[in-house]
Amino acid sequence: MIRVELAKQLTRPRTYLTFLALTAFALALAVALSATGPGRVERVGDIPLLLVPRTSMFTLPLVALSSTMKFFLPLAVSVFAGEALAGEAAWGSLRYALARGASRSRFLGSKAAVAALFSIAAVVLVPVTAAAAGLVAYGWHALPVADGSASTPLRLALVSFDPGQALGRLGLATAYVAAGMSSIFAFAFFLSAVSSRPLVAVAGGVGLTILSRVLNVDYLPGVAVLNGYMPNNDVDLWQHLFQQPVESAGMLHFLVLQAVYSATFLALAWWWFLRKDVLE
Amino acid sequence: MALRNLTVAGPPPLAAVADHSTRREVSSARGAPVVRIEGLVKRLRRGVIAVDGVDLEIRKGEVWGLAGPNGSGKTLTLKMLLGLVRPTAGKVFLFGEPVRPGARVLGRVGALVDGPGFVPHLSGLDNLRLAWRLTRRPADEAGLEPALDYAALGEALHRPYSTYSHGMRYRLGFAQALLGRPELLILDEPVTGLDPLHVRQLRAALAELVARGTTVLMSSHVLGDVQETCTHVAVMQQGRVVASGRVPDLVARFGAGSSLEEAYVELVAGSGAAAGDPGRSAK
Ligand SMILES: Nc1ncnc2c1ncn2[C@@H]1O[C@H](COP(=O)(O)OP(=O)(O)OP(=O)(O)O)[C@@H](O)[C@H]1O
Numbered sequence: 001m002i003r004v005e006l007a008k009q010l011t012r013p014r015t016y017l018t019f020l021a022l023t024a025f026a027l028a029l030a031v032a033l034s035a036t037g038p039g040r041v042e043r044v045g046d047i048p049l050l051l052v053p054r055t056s057m058f059t060l061p062l063v064a065l066s067s068t069m070k071f072f073l074p075l076a077v078s079v080f081a082g083e084a085l086a087g088e089a090a091w092g093s094l095r096y097a098l099a100r101g102a103s104r105s106r107f108l109g110s111k112a113a114v115a116a117l118f119s120i121a122a123v124v125l126v127p128v129t130a131a132a133a134g135l136v137a138y139g140w141h142a143l144p145v146a147d148g149s150a151s152t153p154l155r156l157a158l159v160s161f162d163p164g165q166a167l168g169r170l171g172l173a174t175a176y177v178a179a180g181m182s183s184i185f186a187f188a189f190f191l192s193a194v195s196s197r198p199l200v201a202v203a204g205g206v207g208l209t210i211l212s213r214v215l216n217v218d219y220l221p222g223v224a225v226l227n228g229y230m231p232n233n234d235v236d237l238w239q240h241l242f243q244q245p246v247e248s249a250g251m252l253h254f255l256v257l258q259a260v261y262s263a264t265f266l267a268l269a270w271w272w273f274l275r276k277d278v279l280e
Numbered sequence: 281m282a283l284r285n286l287t288v289a290g291p292p293p294l295a296a297v298a299d300h301s302t303r304r305e306v307s308s309a310r311g312a313p314v315v316r317i318e319g320l321v322k323r324l325r326r327g328v329i330a331v332d333g334v335d336l337e338i339r340k341g342e343v344w345g346l347a348g349p350n351g352s353g354k355t356l357t358l359k360m361l362l363g364l365v366r367p368t369a370g371k372v373f374l375f376g377e378p379v380r381p382g383a384r385v386l387g388r389v390g391a392l393v394d395g396p397g398f399v400p401h402l403s404g405l406d407n408l409r410l411a412w413r414l415t416r417r418p419a420d421e422a423g424l425e426p427a428l429d430y431a432a433l434g435e436a437l438h439r440p441y442s443t444y445s446h447g448m449r450y451r452l453g454f455a456q457a458l459l460g461r462p463e464l465l466i467l468d469e470p471v472t473g474l475d476p477l478h479v480r481q482l483r484a485a486l487a488e489l490v491a492r493g494t495t496v497l498m499s500s501h502v503l504g505d506v507q508e509t510c511t512h513v514a515v516m517q518q519g520r521v522v523a524s525g526r527v528p529d530l531v532a533r534f535g536a537g538s539s540l541e542e543a544y545v546e547l548v549a550g551s552g553a554a555a556g557d558p559g560r561s562a563k
């Protein structure tokens with residue numbers, strides 16, 4: 001069943017256009033960063049890390065990751081998850097897939113597996129493209145990172161990661177971001193099981209991302225208590241991986257949060273889909 | 281009311297059901313109905329009762345037409361037969377086995393309900409292949425070639441489905457229904473929008489399948505067609521079966537012996553009483 005689903009989705013224009021757009025974005029970013037002045041410092045995230053583009057290939061993937069994780073990647077993930085079941089309902093092929101006696105659980109599972117695979121591929125694609133561009137442009141060198149939050153006006157907290165180390169950290173950061181998409185994935189997938197309109201499910205995933213952005217202390221000081229529980233809020237904490245020592249408590253909390261969100265919404269999707277009247 | 285007397289009331293196969301043989305044996309027992317619907321009710325959201333106590337029994341080799349005004353519950357009834365919609369009340373059996381979502385017995389049924397539905401960016405052929413692979417049954421059981429012959433799509437078979445015309449889509453839908461050489465065909469208005477030549481072709485295809493023992497249940501608004509192709513007919517109105525039985529019997533009883541259409545008009549136009557008859561459900 002998974003192979004059938006792969007055959008449907010891999011040939012789909014929407015799939016490769018999404019991947020193409022993400023690749024183009026990562027490359028455009030690489031070009032833009034390379035074109036700026038040689039000594040220019042890139043500030044990544046709120047922590048903040050200060051990177052000098054010219055000195056390492058790893059600057060590009062780090063900037064690419066942090067500039068896509070709060071909107072473009074959630075959007076891509078929402079597209080894959082939101083289209084999964086609702087897209088089939090909209091085509092009218094859902095009833096034929098199910099009317100032949102195919103197990104609904106198995107069908108749901110194959111949909112979730114392929115959508116998840118594509119979502120992970122989308123997350124991985126961004127830093128990989130940027131890192132490849134960085135390797136071509138700057139070569140295999142160590143990554144010097146100035147930790148803005150640990151620095152004082154008199155002392156610059158500078159850490160240097162050798163290339164192998166930096167690559168390992170980048171891998172962990174990518175895995176963290178991918179895991180950080182799972183709540184949005186599960187929510188969009190749930191909507192996809194409920195609605196027969198893919199746009200509703202996709203918009204729901206994007207909506208949850210935006211909600212998570214808006215219900216933020218930075219904008220609304222009153223909601224500080226919610227801050228640790230928003231599904232997409234702490235997706236940027238991977239930046240701690242490039243500090244020394246690594247501050248991991250926030251990341252662990254976020255990963256547990258993702259697991260809870262996704263287990264809840266995937267279970268709801270399953271529960272609903274097994275009982276759903278296929279009217280369309 | 282005399283309506284009830286027309287219902288085909290063959291003895292329910294209680295003996296077979298009570299028999300302690302395995303399900304498979306029950307379902308293949310001679311005379312076991314291919315379709316059996318008992319007191320089927322579907323209440324939709326907002327309290328609309330779309331199907332309101334339908335009873336129907338279809339035996340092997342019979343060809344049933346399902347007629348009735350728009351919105352009378354034909355499509356919903358067929359969807360409940362296919363395990364797509366959960367009945368609010370009542371039971372559905374296919375080949376003696378209860379139907380529920382994903383029931384294995386559905387593998388013996390081919391359907392075209394509520395229009396065809398395919399993946400738009402794939403070709404017709406790829407769509408049929410994938411649809412069959414979803415059943416996880418061996419490829420040689422699919423009977424793809426004969427199904428494709430019935431669809432008569434020619435070169436178009438290799439074009440993306442999104443480029444198909446309305447009639448081509450229906451023919452592909454019909455081909456999909458034939459995959460796996462089903463013993464029961466459920467067709468929901470299979471001829472809507474087909475050109476006369478293809479209607480004739482479809483009729484011939486059906487006749488051929490019926491000759492080979494396929495049981496058919498098809499809804500249609502084309503009553504001339506029903507009269508010609510079907511052995512039996514059920515007329516639905518407001519979620520109920522207001523008359524059912526052999527086509528000639530219904531024509532004789534309600535159509536003054538002339539046509540099924542006459543009978544239908546008589547039943548549906550002059551049936552305020554029949555639809556509201558409280559005694560109807562007390563079979
Ligand atoms: N998806 C749906 N949402 C809400 N109501 C529905 C839905 N599908 C069907 N209905 C309602 O159920 C009732 C029966 O519909 P159904 O589609 O079974 O009719 P039908 O007999 O097939 O009509 P037609 O001849 O027009 O195809 C109608 O009143 C319709 O409004």
Ligand SMILES: [Mg+2]
Pocket residue numbers: 354355356468
């Ligand atoms: Mg209908």
